[in-house]
Amino acid sequence: MNENEKKKDIAETLRRAERFQVTLIGEGIIVGGLAGFVVLLYRLLLENAGRWLNAILDLIAGKPLWIAGWFGILILLAFLVAKLVDWEPLISGSGIPQLEGEMVGRIRQTWWRVLAAKFAGGFLCILGGLALGREGPSIQLGAMAGKGVSRYLDRGRTEERYLLTCGASAGLAAAFHAPLAGVMFAMEEVHRNFSAAVLLCAMSSALTADFLCTAVLGTDSVFRFTLTEALPPEYYGFLVALGVVLGLLGVFYNWFTLKVQALYSKIPRAGTMGKLLIPFLAAGVLGLAAPELLGAGHSLVEDLTAGGMAVGTMAFLLAGRFLFSAVSFGSGAPGGIFFPLLIIGAFIGGIFTWTGHVLFGLDMLYLNNFVLLAMAGYFTAIVRAPLTGIILIFEMTGTVSQLFSLGVVSICAYIVATLLHSEPIYESLLGNLLKRRGEHVPRGAGEKILQEFPVMQGSAAADHLVSEVEWPKNCLLVSVKRGERELLPRGTTRLLPGDSIVVLSGEYEGADVAGQMDRICGEQMQAHFFE
Numbered sequence: 001m002n003e004n005e006k007k008k009d010i011a012e013t014l015r016r017a018e019r020f021q022v023t024l025i026g027e028g029i030i031v032g033g034l035a036g037f038v039v040l041l042y043r044l045l046l047e048n049a050g051r052w053l054n055a056i057l058d059l060i061a062g063k064p065l066w067i068a069g070w071f072g073i074l075i076l077l078a079f080l081v082a083k084l085v086d087w088e089p090l091i092s093g094s095g096i097p098q099l100e101g102e103m104v105g106r107i108r109q110t111w112w113r114v115l116a117a118k119f120a121g122g123f124l125c126i127l128g129g130l131a132l133g134r135e136g137p138s139i140q141l142g143a144m145a146g147k148g149v150s151r152y153l154d155r156g157r158t159e160e161r162y163l164l165t166c167g168a169s170a171g172l173a174a175a176f177h178a179p180l181a182g183v184m185f186a187m188e189e190v191h192r193n194f195s196a197a198v199l200l201c202a203m204s205s206a207l208t209a210d211f212l213c214t215a216v217l218g219t220d221s222v223f224r225f226t227l228t229e230a231l232p233p234e235y236y237g238f239l240v241a242l243g244v245v246l247g248l249l250g251v252f253y254n255w256f257t258l259k260v261q262a263l264y265s266k267i268p269r270a271g272t273m274g275k276l277l278i279p280f281l282a283a284g285v286l287g288l289a290a291p292e293l294l295g296a297g298h299s300l301v302e303d304l305t306a307g308g309m310a311v312g313t314m315a316f317l318l319a320g321r322f323l324f325s326a327v328s329f330g331s332g333a334p335g336g337i338f339f340p341l342l343i344i345g346a347f348i349g350g351i352f353t354w355t356g357h358v359l360f361g362l363d364m365l366y367l368n369n370f371v372l373l374a375m376a377g378y379f380t381a382i383v384r385a386p387l388t389g390i391i392l393i394f395e396m397t398g399t400v401s402q403l404f405s406l407g408v409v410s411i412c413a414y415i416v417a418t419l420l421h422s423e424p425i426y427e428s429l430l431g432n433l434l435k436r437r438g439e440h441v442p443r444g445a446g447e448k449i450l451q452e453f454p455v456m457q458g459s460a461a462a463d464h465l466v467s468e469v470e471w472p473k474n475c476l477l478v479s480v481k482r483g484e485r486e487l488l489p490r491g492t493t494r495l496l497p498g499d500s501i502v503v504l505s506g507e508y509e510g511a512d513v514a515g516q517m518d519r520i521c522g523e524q525m526q527a528h529f530f531e
Contacts, residue, residue: 021197024159028166028201031149032208035142035170040213042119042141043175046134049127050295057287071284077128078280081121081333082273088117092332095140097430099168099190102143103161106434111147114140121334129283129294130328131321132335135175139185139336142171142209158449162201165191169202170209176222177213178395179206185388189426196500197452222298222396231369231405238362239405242352242370243377243412249348250381250413251422253322253341258428260330265436272332279328286324293320297343304350305368311354318347337425341382342375349374372402377409381417384424386410450478450504451514453521457497460520467491472516475505 060066085091090098090109095118101107122137146167150160165186173182186202231239264275286293292300300317303309325340349371356362356370372393379389390406423431455461461469466489471477480487481500487493495501501521505513 021200024162024197024201025204027149027163028204029208031146031163031166032170032205033212034149035145035167035205036174036209036212038115038141038145039138039171039174039209040216042122042138043134045123046126049123053127053129053295057291067288074128074280074284075277077124078276079273081124082276084117084121085272085332088113090114091118091121091334093329093429094136094336096136096426097433099140099143099164100426100430101434103164103190109144111144111151114144118334125333125335126295128280129287130279130333130335131294131297131325131340132328132333133296133337133339135172135338136336137334138171138175139168142167161449162198165198166201166205170205173206174209174213176392176396177210178392179210181388181392181395182206184391185385188385188388229365231366235362235366238356239408240412242373243409244416245352246348246374246377246409246413247381247416250378250417251420253382254422254425254428257326257329257337257425260326261432264330275331276333279331279333282324282327290320292317293324296339297321300343301346304346305371307367311351314347314350318344318351341378345375345378346371348378369402373405373409376406377413380410381413382425384414384417386414450502452500452502453517455495455497455499455501456522459522461495462497464495465491466493466495469520472513475503475513478502478504
């Protein structure tokens with residue numbers, strides 16, 4: 001521990017905790033403004049990259065020499081991206097696993113290097129036509145903006161983890177005009193804590209970023225299509241069937257994505273450049289044969305929901321997007337899978353509707369309903385974040401009339417994926433990343449961090465004295481928050497449902513402490529339910 005880290009000792013951490021929530025709101029606004037600005041620039045640059053790509057493909061059509069020149073440019077793009085990835089390996093892929101690794105103390109990202117390299121790398125990949133999304137990079141860029149603010153303000157690891165969460169929330173909000181989904185994703189997937197402090201600072205950050213993007217880009221939702229009618233009750237059986245199908249296909253998506261990533265790692269002596277050449281050259285071929293498979297694929301959903309697309313076309317686009325997205329992502333190119341998997345989910349919904357129409361008389365009038373439902377359910381099966389999926393689809397489509405249907409499909413997809421023991425994709429990707437890097441938990445405890453855990457009804461801690469609970473050995477109970485009051489925990493303090501317990505632990509022990517505290521404060525009820 002260096003001199004700066006020594007200054008952020010237990011006393012300093014506890015002292016700042018007294019005004020923690022108010023401080024975090026202000027810092028969340030600062031992070032939201034900076035992250036929103038960065039992601040706004042990134043989003044504008046990627047949109048221009050997509051337009052430039054289409055213009056290039058139109059320009060070279062039917063001109064052999066120009067086509068050869070374009071393939072030369074694609075090789076150059078692969079070379080430049082490879083140099084960026086070699087310079088800063090943590091820009092590879094989505095960026096969300098890297099952030100999760102940082103949150104548990106397993107990875108340390110150099111914020112300014114990641115910002116610069118991810119920004120440039122993501123632009124070059126979209127210009128080359130790779131089927132990657134902007135959401136993962138936007139979340140990583142936002143988080144690195146938060147880390148930059150933390151370092152500038154000289155904050156300790158407790159606050160830095162909150163500012164990383166704020167940045168991630170702002171990044172998703174700015175990428176998709178979806179502030180509520182940004183907040184939910186930050187709590188559900190990044191911070192994994194639903195405390196008031198996380199909610200307030202993440203919300204402040206997301207709203208600030210969304211306001212900035214709205215001022216520049218307007219209020220239009222990402223997808224613009226309408227639902228003619230709400231799904232009638234006699235079609236509710238299709239919801240369960242769709243959820244089961246999405247759960248199965250989500251498990252296959254996770255397996256296939258990891259398999260392609262493993263195949264890339266077995267290419268002998270390929271190096272970063274050799275791996276990246278594969279998707280860039282494939283993009284060149286597809287640009288001549290099937291340009292609709294290139295890029296993020298935003299327009300494909302609007303074409304699908306406009307009606308009239310043949311089932312053969314839907315099947316072709318589904319298979320093509322699925323394969324090329326896996327080839328693009330598995331290479332380690334800087335880009336996400338978040339948006340591409342939503343596109344794939346939309347086409348699953350389209351084919352499901354057509355199949356239901358042929359076999360069971362399902363009215364094609366409800367095509368858009370099932371497209372929307374499939375996007376949320378497929379996301380849930382893969383990422384295992386159902387609340388984020390539901391809220392994200394609300395905000396991206398501007399449609400709020402399908403809550404019941406979204407809930408049924410998402411829950412069914414979640415249950416199927418869980419019963420098949422499919423690990424959430426970002427956890428799997430983080431495991432692979434740590435394995436490749438040979439990362440180990442550093443010796444010692446690192447800086448001290450505070451974590452907050454709500455006491456759930458029926459949990460092991462609820463309605464028990466502090467002295468009756470077997471707490472993790474490597475943490476200290478700091479306080480018990482009960483409404484607006486803050487209690488000093490004693491052996492005779494009785495814990496009630498709705499209380500929040502604040503614990504102090506070492507930075508590198510934080511993940512283990514969090515897992516044990518979740519079991520003590522939240523999961524006992526679930527165990528009783530399944531018993």
